[in-house]
Amino acid sequence: MNKNKIRLTAAQALLRFMDQQYISYDGTETKFFKGVMGIFGHGNVTGLGEALENDAGELVYIQGKNEQGMVHAATAYAKQKNRLQIYACTSSIGPGALNMVTAAATATVNRIPVLLLPGDNFACRQPDPVLQQMEVPHDYTVSATDAFKPVSKFWDRIERPEQLMSSAIQAMRVLTDPAETGAVTLAFPQDVQAEAYDYPEEFFMKRVHYLERRPPVKDAVERAAALVIQKKKPLLIVGGGVHYSAAIQELIAFAEAFGIPIAETQAGKSAVAWNHPLYVGGVGVTGALAANRLAKEADLIIGVGTRYSDFTTSSKSAFQHENVQFLNINVSTFDTVKLNGIQLVADAKEALISLKSALEQRQYRSAHEIETIGALRDAWNQETDRLYEMELQEGLSQTRVLGEINRFVDPRDVVVCAAGSLPGDLHRLWRCAEPKTYHMEYGFSCMGYEVSGAFGVSLAEPDREVYAIVGDGSYLMLHSELFTSLQERTKVTVLLLDNHGFQCIHNLQRGHGSRGFGNEFRYRSEDTGLLTEGYMPIDFAAHARSLGAKAYTASTPAELQTALNQAKGEKISTLIHIPVLPNTNTSGYESWWRVGVPEVSKSTDVLESHQQMQHDIQSAKTI
Known part of the structure; x- marks a missing residue:
């Protein structure tokens, strides 16, 4: 056995290990880690940050702007690569780490591999409590990173530098398992990141993980x-x-x-x-x-x-x-x-x-x-054509906008979406001609995935046009990686359909007896105290331009076609702000979705909806 030793910090050793991991699938070998996305804080900047600066090997570092957003980008990258190449993500402790939890769940629900490296409290416990440390009086082993346990497919805390070796190998087992993959979290105390150990040279030898097809019995x-x-x-x-x-x-x-x-x-x-x-x-x-x-x-x-x-x-x-x-x-x-x-x-x-x-x-x-x-098929294609060509005097319908976009994009272009009413319309209506051109995160339907996801897809497919199709509610929730796409000179086109709020849930609400409450972007009424006054005006194009992106506004089919052509000619990320009429999405088509409707309510409409729910339950399977 090779007994040569290499003295490295735990953070340096982890990066050197990652840089030597490969996956083999159907005879094609691919380097498994493309790089690391990160946001530095006191919990990782002098450990993993130092290692990335001075000992990263071929790993590329991408600076995130929001921890959740960068993990979404890493997830989208891995999904578009068919799980054969991934990014790791690192954060500081406390809020930086916890910002990644939602995105960890998104990756795990969708069975997408992503390696998360959140900083953690000092393992030595000497500077205690450290800045941003969670103090749990009944269990002093608990920290913020324990929140990753229920949303990770594998979790470990590296409390000594030599523990890294077995933990890293177990992490790779899960990351490369087609049935059990998802978020893998290695909580990394900040003092351990910087602690040195004499690692055996063999730990850093090239390691190929064979993704072998499981034959049926x-x-x-x-x-x-x-x-x-x-x-x-x-x-x-x-x-x-x-x-x-x-x-x-x-x-x-x-x-x-x-x-x-x-x-x-x-x-x-x-x-x-x-x-x-x-x-x-x-x-x-x-x-x-x-x-x-x-x-x-x-x-x-x-x-x-x-x-x-x-x-x-x-x-x-x-x-x-x-x-x-x-x-x-x-x-x-x-x-x-x-x-x-x-x-x-x-x-x-x-x-x-x-x-x-x-x-x-x-x-x-x-x-x-x-x-x-x-x-x-013919009947449905006729219905799709009708919705794609819908003319409304008051303005643009959501389905008309999608029709214009669908006809414009190249068959190889990729559309990205995740939440709101748009996934329903895209699933029903969008016409795909080639594989891997429809990138929908609907396992977790995580609002805010769209812009970050489009950035990740563009990293994975730099030769394709990538479109984030997103509602105004989801865009406002998380759009920070639009700035990262500009920093990386990685173009995405954001198609922002503005219908004044969370209209998908507004429709669901009204469909079950409510008059509509708390879901539209309106001013608060001085008379009633409710959010019922006029819609709030938001200039999304101006907001995108303030970040450095190109931006246009399109309120008619002709303006939209012009804007799409202009956006396609741009070399940097671009946003098209498209005002659409609320409640112009598709729904129904002989389907039912079970939600809990109150048995007791002051509203007779709600009570009637409850009775309908009870009737519909009878037609559902129970196993």
């Missing part, structure tokens, strides 16, 4: 095939796992071989082109009418790489056939047991190939008629 394939051949009207639901396993061609071949229509989740969208004859659009609460009607009639749902969120299943009410069953293809056992499904635990590509072979041997063919699928 033969008996599991046979059970799956035996189920499928009993069914006449199956429906494929495509999740994000199809992208991560690079199984798009196998999915399409499977669908074509047996005449099975293809619906998609938010994470699965863009795997199949919108004009494919078996493509029927989004399914569930934000789904298209074609997919939702087929879901109701399906006697078998074949979920591929999906975690079956309530939006995908319409709160378990989307599937109405009396004998409907579920075949769940997923690398994660956790996801395959959902909805009492038959499990096929395997890599999506390997599973689809094996199941296709088994079904061909049995000469299976679904009972779907291509003419019926085509009629549903």
Whole structure:
């Protein structure tokens, strides 16, 4: 065994270790860590900060402007790279660390790897309490970084420099696990970061992590095939796992071989082109009418790489056939047991190939008629065209704006979104022609992801135009990495649809008996004390220009087309402020989303909504 030692601080050792990590997938080797995003404070500047300044190797350092925003950017980068390359993120202790918790949850819910390195209290406990330290009288081992435990897939606190070795290797195990990946948090006390240790040279040798496709078990394939051949009207639901396993061609071949229509989740969208004859659009609460009607009639749902969120299943009410069953293809056992499904635990590509072979041997063919699928597709395309071309005298509708944008962008351009009413409209209406052009964070639907995410996508795809499609509410919540994109000369185009507030929740509120309360950006009334006076005017274009970005305002279709052309010609990040009419988004299409409606209220409308909720619950599955 190599007994040579290298004396380094724990922070220097971690960076040197990270710089030697590689991932191998289908024979292609990729350096796993691109770099580190960070904001320095007293808890990391003299430890990790010093190491990044003087001993970073090939790791690139990017200066964040908000800790949550920079982790969103790192998450988006990893998602766009199909989880094969990532950034780590570092912060100081206290508020800097806690700012990353929301983004950690976003990464974990979406199964995206990100390494978080928050500073922590002094391990020696001598300067106690240190600035920004949480003091917990009943448990002195607790610090702010303990808040990462429930939102991380792996958590550790490095209290001695030699602990780094086993912890770093365990961190890599989780970061490169397709089923168990997510946020990994290594809490790093600030004194330990700067403490030196004689690390064995072998710790810094090149280490390749092999992302090997999990093959399906033969008996599991046979059970799956035996189920499928009993069914006449199956429906494929495509999740994000199809992208991560690079199984798009196998999915399409499977669908074509047996005449099975293809619906998609938010994470699965863009795997199949919108004009494919078996493509029927989004399914569930934000789904298209074609997919939702087929879901109701399906006697078998074949979920591929999906975690079956309530939006995908319409709160378990989307599937109405009396004998409907579920075949769940997923690398994660956790996801395959959902909805009492038959499990096929395997890599999506390997599973689809094996199941296709088994079904061909049995000469299976679904009972779907291509003419019926085509009629549903045609009807939905006509509805999309109607919404995309909607003319309103009062101003621009949200769907008209999306239509103008969808027709303008190049098929290779990437759109990024996350929260509000826009994800529903995009899932239903947006027409994708190529894979990885639709980047939606809808696992956590985290407001503020959009601008940061677009920056991360642009880092990952510098040869593509990247558009952040964002509402005014989400933009106001977090837009700081727009400034970072300018600093890095990494262009994003922000398409800001301004409808005067949190209109998605305003619509939900009014749809369940409320007159609307607390969700619009209005002045407070001196008479009633409520936020009911006129809309607050905000010049978002001027705000973007103040940061150094280019900016335009577009209030008509013609102005929008001009602004889109001008933005495409810009070399730096650009914002287009687009005022839209509230309540001009899509909704419904034979879907239902369960929310809690009060049984007791002074409002008769609320009481009626409660009764409707009780009725709708009866149509939902209970497992």
